Amino acid sequence: MSRKSDDGREPIAKVLEFVKSFVVGYEDLLKLMLVAVLTKGHILIEGVPGTGKTTIAKLFAMSIGGTFKRVQMTPDLLPADILGSYYFDIRKGEWVFRQGPVFANVVFVDELNRAPPRTQTALLEAMQERQVTIDGVTHRLPNIFLVIATQMPVGSEGTYSLTPVLIDRFAYSYTTKYFESEDEEMKIVLKAEEIESLASINPIGLEAIERACEECSKIYVSENVLRYIVKLVKFVRQQDEVLLPPSPRASIWLYRGSRAMACIEGESYVVPDYVKWLARYVLLHRIVIKPSYQVEGVKPMDIVERALQSVEVPK
8 A cells, every 4th residue: 555645645745835835834734624624524623712713714715715603602602693684675576595604615703601592503504514504494604614613711700601512513722822922922923914914825626625635535544543543532431520522523533633643644543642642632621520520620621642652552
């Protein structure tokens, strides 16, 4: 079996090269976005404001030639504000559907946990089925469809906790933070000016991304690596500290994401290192620690690290 597979690598490399030219740090987040779009998954980001989340998502949409829509969640936002609604067109004398912002290739949902549960759950069908149903009529979403949602730190004032069902719909999660280096922040200031003056780019095109998705589905995963994925998730479920363990979706997204990682790296098969890299982004948001252990300072990351150190890595 050939080790290298460059059929889908070129467009992926162009996306990374473009976005990295404007973004300081966050190379792992950029790679995670690529993994998400190649596996048709979605990303949940938690972190402090002002760390460039919206900018990164917008640049990513520009690089793939996709449409970008941003939704700012507020307590008074209704599902129709996101999905769309019907209105009566007097000229035509008929009801017409007005698409909501969810009808885009990259949808950035800011501060998801500021919206009430009714509005949060409006995203469930879109994320899972890639469609929305309004007044009994189903509307298909674009083939390339990525939701990047942010949430304010858990327990922040004026927020509604995300349900485990909604959280589980996100394939991957990521946490942002402020940069500690003065040099890095100086670069950010300069890059902000450069981004604002950016007029247009030469995107790689959605067709190229769809071809890359097809290539990812052909990546070989050995039985040993697949068993390693399942063992990692099973190990997490068996820990005493875990109140709500990860569902089988964790195994599914580790499997799909590791194939996308192989595609990004130009490989024709998955190696355990791809699984280990993804584990933190797939498992963390799916682990809820028992309150008695939270008091002792146990965190989901502790469980994930324990799993990575304890489960034998296949040769």
